[in-house]
Amino acid sequence: KAGVTQTPRYLIKTRGQQVTLSCSPISGHRSVSWYQQTPGQGLQFLFEYFSETQRNKGNFPGRFSGRQFSNSRSEMNVSTLELGDSALYLCASSWAQGTVTGELFFGEGSRLTVL
Amino acid sequence: AQSVSQHNHHVILSEAASLELGCNYSYGGTVNLFWYVQYPGQHLQLLLKYFSGDPLVKGIKGFEAEFIKSKFSFNLRKPSVQWSDTAEYFCAVRWGAQKLVFGQGTRLTINP
Numbered sequence: 001k002a003g004v005t006q007t008p009r010y011l012i013k014t015r016g017q018q019v020t021l022s023c024s025p026i027s028g029h030r031s032v033s034w035y036q037q038t039p040g041q042g043l044q045f046l047f048e049y050f051s052e053t054q055r056n057k058g059n060f061p062g063r064f065s066g067r068q069f070s071n072s073r074s075e076m077n078v079s080t081l082e083l084g085d086s087a088l089y090l091c092a093s094s095w096a097q098g099t100v101t102g103e104l105f106f107g108e109g110s111r112l113t114v115l
Numbered sequence: 116a117q118s119v120s121q122h123n124h125h126v127i128l129s130e131a132a133s134l135e136l137g138c139n140y141s142y143g144g145t146v147n148l149f150w151y152v153q154y155p156g157q158h159l160q161l162l163l164k165y166f167s168g169d170p171l172v173k174g175i176k177g178f179e180a181e182f183i184k185s186k187f188s189f190n191l192r193k194p195s196v197q198w199s200d201t202a203e204y205f206c207a208v209r210w211g212a213q214k215l216v217f218g219q220g221t222r223l224t225i226n227p
Contacts, residue, residue: 033215043205043217056214090159099212103149106159 002027004107006091012113018079021110025072025093031055031101032074034066037088037109046089049074050096078112086114117141119208121218128196129226136191136221138206148189149207149215150180159205165189176200198227 005024013019025032033056034046045058049068066076072093078085088111092104122137140146148165163174170182180191189206206218 035217042219045214045216048214055212058214092159101147101209101212101215103161103164104159104207104215105161106151108158 004091004093004105006107006110008110009108010111012115013081014115015081015083017081018077019081019112020075020077021089021091021112023074023076023091023093023107025074026105029093029095029105030072031094031096032068032072033092033094033104034074034076035090035092036060037090043090046076081114083114086112117208117210117213117216119206119216119218121206121221123221124219125222125224127224127226130198131195134191134193134196134200134223136204136206136223138189138191138218140187140189140208143184143187144210147209148180148182150174150178150189150191151205151207152202153205154202162191162204196225198225201225
């Protein structure tokens with residue numbers, strides 16, 4: 001079974017630009033979560049999608065947004081990039097049924113550098 | 116607010132030493148508990164999980180964890196570590212249908 005696939009793996013942007021990151025979950029997984037990982041802050045939750053609906057949201061500014069498509073693939077977008085947005089962005093998928101969600105399976109991440 | 120605390124930021128041990136990494140969470144209720152590991156240059160992988168039942172959970176690579184509800188704790192243990200256990204370890208907790216909250220992580224260095 002293929003794992004969680006994230007693209008692109010690496011990208012460099014400048015301040016003020018925007019970026020879109022993509023995530024393909026494990027086949028059959030309907031829940032997708034996004035995290036920001038930095039050395040100082042650890043893993044910070046961005047949002048979680050289930051069946052194209054945002055189910056949970058973290059404490060990030062509105063510049064961070066996401067969506068999920070009918071095939072469970074997900075994208076996240078960051079607009080007006082700031083230097084502090086440089087991080088590893090992790091996507092994770094899981095099975096979910098009702099209010100029960102299983103363990104997360106992580107992708108390798110998209111490493112964003114903002115100059 | 117929901118939070119997860121890992122007591123040790125960096126632990127250094129010699130091979131064959133015993134390991135215990137602490138994890139506490141902010142309050143009770145129905146929780147699902149996880150330990151993840153991130154080996155150098157690799158993605159996060161699940162070590163073990165607790166959903167219900169026996170509070171002593173066994174995971175991969177000889178790791179185990181004990182859920183102590185009264186202490187809001189889920190400590191990770193391994194009786195004898197190996198050099199290959201060098202990695203960063205993350206405790207994570209989910210309350211009901213809420214988001215999965217991670218601790219800050221513990222960097223484990225095993226000296227051969």
